[in-house]
């Protein structure tokens with residue numbers, strides 16, 4: 094018997110997903126890749142994949158979690174952790190307030206515990222829609238708390254990343270979150286914990302160059318941009334245009350930097366399978 | 374002393390001082406602080422990256438591992454060392470030498486002076502992100518004392534990659550930042566020319582960072598710099614060497630764990 098035989102994908106009538114989807118009804122979104130307009134209602138059905146060209150739109154953390162976890166199994170943790178604007182950086186407070194209002198979150202990282210196919214796991218999602226998913230003190234603190242939570246309860250840890258890198262407005266406080274999260278993940282892994290790092294479009298800079306590259310298993314969504322230095326910076330530095338597909342998930346797979354590319358429709362099944370294999 | 378000379382440099386002036394070509398580089402520091410330095414080369418995977426120097430030396434008759442960025446002293450050297458912009462192979466060489474230091478129970482001393490990790494095609498293809506992340510992860514668990522000194526420019530993850538230490542010091546006119554001020558200004562304001570303005574809000578001087586508790590000490594630059602460094606290193610190595618390895622590792626973890634932005638000046 095295969096591991097996934099006991100695990101069915103019939104989740105079409107999930108109420109939480111439907112509820113979330115209703116909030117998107119009515120609007121239209123332009124696909125950044127093929128520039129076709131798509132109804133948001135249609136996009137929620139395709140899990141935010143462009144029906145024309147298969148471009149992966151970013152997913153809101155709550156939606157990603159609803160797609161991944163068993164119905165009503167997710168419990169959010171540390172939702173009140175927020176940045177204290179350590180440098181009192183000009184206009185940062187205002188920017189934070191706008192992003193908080195728009196997303197309903199205190200910062201870019203959503204953490205919690207859930208189940209997939211009845212297997213309990215710690216899960217976090219870095220939200221590319223909140224100040225480009227930049228990792229400042231709040232996200233860094235939540236990633237570390239979640240990692241320590243998983244270590245203490247012997248749970249596997251899955252983190253989805255989407256980020257422009259470190260949060261500029263928090264200066265060196267932000268840079269230090271790279272060391273802090275890397276140290277926490279390293280400690281978690283060496284105590285026997287399983288860390289699955291799931292890279293989505295885009296995972297760059299200080300996030301790519303810290304915990305997100307430290308997965309025991311590193312998965313990526315198709316075509317996701319994954320890099321340390323962004324394509325524009327490289328083009329400016331070397332003065333030439335970059336080859337097609339450079340720094341995209343397929344390129345990283347070819348260069349040995351990630352384990353697998355997983356389509357969104359197989360995300361839940363893949364995570365389940367991997368968690369199950371590590372329980373045996 | 375005239376009033377102009379006595380005035381503290383601005384953040385932007387410190388950036389310029391940190392980048393000044395006559396400023397001592399890793400070769401001088403190694404020469405002045407250590408004896409019998411033997412340089413080691415290569416990451417055992419692909420190549421040797423000259424932008425990272427690594428090797429074994431004696432400090433007060435005790436073997437230590439020294440690792441740091443090298444910018445080079447003239448144009449030919451600058452080019453060979455890629456102006457101190459490290460590639461994955463450099464970080465992997467550093468990591469290899471740190472793991473070896475741990476095996477032979479040698480303390481690790483790192484010297485940081487880089488405009489940032491190299492943003493290039495080959496560096497990306499060979500896993501720049503992975504190399505930086507693994508270097509930090511490795512340092513976080515080393516069971517020997519680790520001291521990091523930012524001697525010039527400490528820019529971005531390229532600097533932090535070798536600065537996950539028990540104790541972090543900066544030279545008086547060194548800077549340590551999330552990104553170069555030019556990069557910062559161009560990301561935030563789409564205008565690299567606003568770098569001087571960026572320097573003020575970035576809080577990248579040793580004095581600011583000490584105030585925030587993000588670094589542990591400042592080394593004054595001047596005639597006594599090398600003898601001060603010698604004394605500080607000797608004292609700190611002695612203090613750290615008394616700790617049991619698991620205590621060292623646990624305290625280093627806390628050192629970074631506690632950085633949550635609660636500190637206010």
Ligand SMILES: [Zn+2]
Pocket residue numbers: 124125126127128129143144145146147148
């Ligand atoms: Zn499309």
